Amino acid sequence: MIPAPFDYSSPTSIQEALNLLKKHGDDAKILAGGHSLIPMMKLRLATPAHLIDINSIPGLSYIKEEGGFLKIGALTREAMLEESDIIRNKYPIFTDASKLIADPQVRNMGTVGGNIAHGDAANDHPAVMIALRAQVIITGLQGTRTVPIDEFFHGFYSTAVQAGEILTEIQVPTPPKGTGSAYHKLERKVGDYATAGVAIQITVDGSGKCTAAGIGLTNVNATPMRAKRSEDALIGKKLDDNAINQAAHFAALDCNPSKDLRGDEDFKRAMVQTLTKRMIQKAVSRAK
Amino acid sequence: MEKEITVTINGTAHTVKVEPRLLLVHLIRENLNMTGTHIGCDTSNCGACTVLMDGKAVKSCTILAVQANGKSITTVEGLATAEGLHPIQEGFKENHALHCGFCTPGMMLRAVELLKHNPNPTEEEIRWGISGNLCRCTGYNNIVKAIQYAGAKMRGDKLPSTEPQFV
Ligand SMILES: Cc1cc2nc3c(=O)[nH]c(=O)nc-3n(C[C@H](O)[C@H](O)[C@H](O)COP(=O)(O)OP(=O)(O)OC[C@H]3O[C@@H](n4cnc5c(N)ncnc54)[C@H](O)[C@@H]3O)c2cc1C
Ligand code: FES
Ligand code: FES
Numbered sequence: 001m002i003p004a005p006f007d008y009s010s011p012t013s014i015q016e017a018l019n020l021l022k023k024h025g026d027d028a029k030i031l032a033g034g035h036s037l038i039p040m041m042k043l044r045l046a047t048p049a050h051l052i053d054i055n056s057i058p059g060l061s062y063i064k065e066e067g068g069f070l071k072i073g074a075l076t077r078e079a080m081l082e083e084s085d086i087i088r089n090k091y092p093i094f095t096d097a098s099k100l101i102a103d104p105q106v107r108n109m110g111t112v113g114g115n116i117a118h119g120d121a122a123n124d125h126p127a128v129m130i131a132l133r134a135q136v137i138i139t140g141l142q143g144t145r146t147v148p149i150d151e152f153f154h155g156f157y158s159t160a161v162q163a164g165e166i167l168t169e170i171q172v173p174t175p176p177k178g179t180g181s182a183y184h185k186l187e188r189k190v191g192d193y194a195t196a197g198v199a200i201q202i203t204v205d206g207s208g209k210c211t212a213a214g215i216g217l218t219n220v221n222a223t224p225m226r227a228k229r230s231e232d233a234l235i236g237k238k239l240d241d242n243a244i245n246q247a248a249h250f251a252a253l254d255c256n257p258s259k260d261l262r263g264d265e266d267f268k269r270a271m272v273q274t275l276t277k278r279m280i281q282k283a284v285s286r287a288k
Numbered sequence: 289m290e291k292e293i294t295v296t297i298n299g300t301a302h303t304v305k306v307e308p309r310l311l312l313v314h315l316i317r318e319n320l321n322m323t324g325t326h327i328g329c330d331t332s333n334c335g336a337c338t339v340l341m342d343g344k345a346v347k348s349c350t351i352l353a354v355q356a357n358g359k360s361i362t363t364v365e366g367l368a369t370a371e372g373l374h375p376i377q378e379g380f381k382e383n384h385a386l387h388c389g390f391c392t393p394g395m396m397l398r399a400v401e402l403l404k405h406n407p408n409p410t411e412e413e414i415r416w417g418i419s420g421n422l423c424r425c426t427g428y429n430n431i432v433k434a435i436q437y438a439g440a441k442m443r444g445d446k447l448p449s450t451e452p453q454f455v
Contacts, residue, residue, distance in 0.1 A: 001330050007289055008308035008354050031355075038350050039332050041309075051308065079344075095382065103420025105335060105398065108344040109351070190419040191333060 001247045003041035014060075014166065014218070015053055018141050024050040030166060031055070032075060032114035035106050036123075060113075060168065063087060069171040074113025081109065084168070091172070092286060093131070093181035093199060097124045100184070103191050116152070117167045117206055119159040122193040126153060126224030128183055129170065130216030131199035136160070137169035144168065153223040171199060179203040182279045182288030185218055186271050188262060188275040194219040195262040198251070198275040200283040202234065210234045217278065220255035220268055221268075227251040248276040293357035298366030299448050306353045313348035315356070316363060324364035324393050328422070336419030338394035345401040345421075351381045364393035367400070375441040376400055376434070382427070382450045385434035387425035395421045399435045407443055409435070 011017040021028050029048035031037060032055070040046040054060065060075035066131045070091060071080075080106030080191045081087050081098045088095055100108060101115070115125040117134065124200050126149075129136075134149045138161055154160065161167050175181070199216030203211045213234040215227040230247040237243040255267035289307050297320065304319060314338070316325050328336030329347055335348040340362040367374035376396045379385065386392045395418060402409060402417040409417060410437045414435050415428070425429060433448070 002311070002314075003309045005309055007309065008291060008352070010354070010357075031352075034352070034355070035350055036330065038352070042330070051352075055355065099416075103335070104351075104402075104417060105338055105345050105347045105420040106332065110344055 001042035002210045004044055004047045006048055007042050007050045008053065010056045012056050013288055014057055016140060017054055017057060017166060020052050022187045023139060026163055028052055032108040034112065035110045036118045065174065068174050070171045070174060072112050074111060074167050074169060076112045078107035078110050081112065090257045093128055093183045096183040097128050100187065112170060116170065116228055117159060119153060119157045121221055121224050122219045124185060124194065124197060124218055127197055127199040127216030127218040129225050130224055131181065131201045132172045134170050134172045136167060137171065138165050139168045140165040140270055150226060156222060175201065178287050179206060180283040182282035184275055184279055189203060194277060195267050196220050196271040199273060200279040202280060202287065204239065204284060204287050207209065208238055210237055210239050211217060217251065217255050217272060220257040220272055225255060229254055244277055244280050247280060248273045251276040251286035291354050293344060293354055295356045296360040301455040308354050310353045311349055311434040312351040312353050312356050315353040316348060320365055322365050324373060324392055326393060334396045335398065336391055338397045338421065340397055340401060341444065345398045362397065364396060367396065378441065379434035379438035379451060383430045383434040383437055385430040391421060395431060399438065403439050403442060408439055421444060
């Protein structure tokens, strides 16, 4: 399978990339890791006339803690997340997720920015970013703007990134003391997209009461989804079986899965329920 | 519009003019006639097309040749040296880790990267490590043994037995 013809540029600065995006308008697409875009181009599901490869732009690949945020550069590869000490020690939810994203070769290429910018509810980082209440930095010729994750996903393959803009960074607020996080997805085999996936971040105070909760769901809604009622069912409560079961029950009710080869609606809801319960328990056990 | 790119493959620099839509695997197989890199699925799933790009295992059916401009590629043809087989090749040979051989080049290149990062992987780490490479023949057990053998050889440890184990 061979993509339809296109023109290609490989700018070496953000400014140059933005100028090219402006020049080519809707005909242009950004190429990051290429592991969602190139398969789609080979199937001719995407036929951009111009590809703007951002891989030669220096300074877009980093993981650092700064000013109350964990900052992840858009071009950071999944493999970098897997190998990062900051991530392993302080943000285990990313280690959970990257292990389950595709396979080692894909993770050597796929980027965190691309995973989110693709706007696919089947991808794993969106739910994680929802649980962590991340914000996305988008750069255009007018400057940069910050978009909260809850306003980022607009629809199928559609996000807050507009024509002429580049997603440049993802910022995750540094979690307060007493916070734990976890992610798991049910997959049929390595490299498969989630049957259902659940991302949790929980903060508990000294008395064991939940003071903050973030819950994101993968591939059980048209867009990556926040399980709002489930969060509310936890906040202010002691995290006993009752509260956890209630949150899991709401997540199963509130998601909107559709039937496909991975299972029917009821099965997926049941999986959301089980995963929500287990991931809350795991996040709480990791809280520190 | 064609682009001129320079890609170093197994130590030799090739400067070629290519259409941007040319895939790296086609550059290697068709333009440069190195057919050791296989196309199994063409859908980014099987890993048969795996090569090393600047030392990292990647699926060459999902990378444009223009993306490899200025980069260094290792294919299966680049593993053996004048001194003989690469330890991973020896491991596959000694452990009967291939039947039809279609998956073997990709499997070996991914194993080389794995052993570089983790010279003494556990069986589980090996199985996760090759989870992006499908083999329809061997059942994987001998591939795992081959990688363990290559690891031992590269570390200078005593080589594990290559006798078949019946379980
Ligand atoms: C076999 C296989 C299995 C996979 N399994 C999983 C999985 O289990 N879970 C999962 O989450 N993903 C999976 N993926 C997808 C993979 O993680 C992709 O790499 C990821 O979805 C997209 O990242 P990318 O960097 O490759 O983006 P690209 O493919 O380069 O781009 C994707 C889209 O985002 C846009 N884009 C990219 N970067 C930016 C940016 N900085 N600013 C603006 N727009 C941008 C592009 O224009 C394009 O429209 C799989 C892929 C393959 C091939
Ligand atoms: S041919 Fe590239 S992954 Fe199968
Ligand atoms: S030996 Fe035949 S596919 Fe692996």
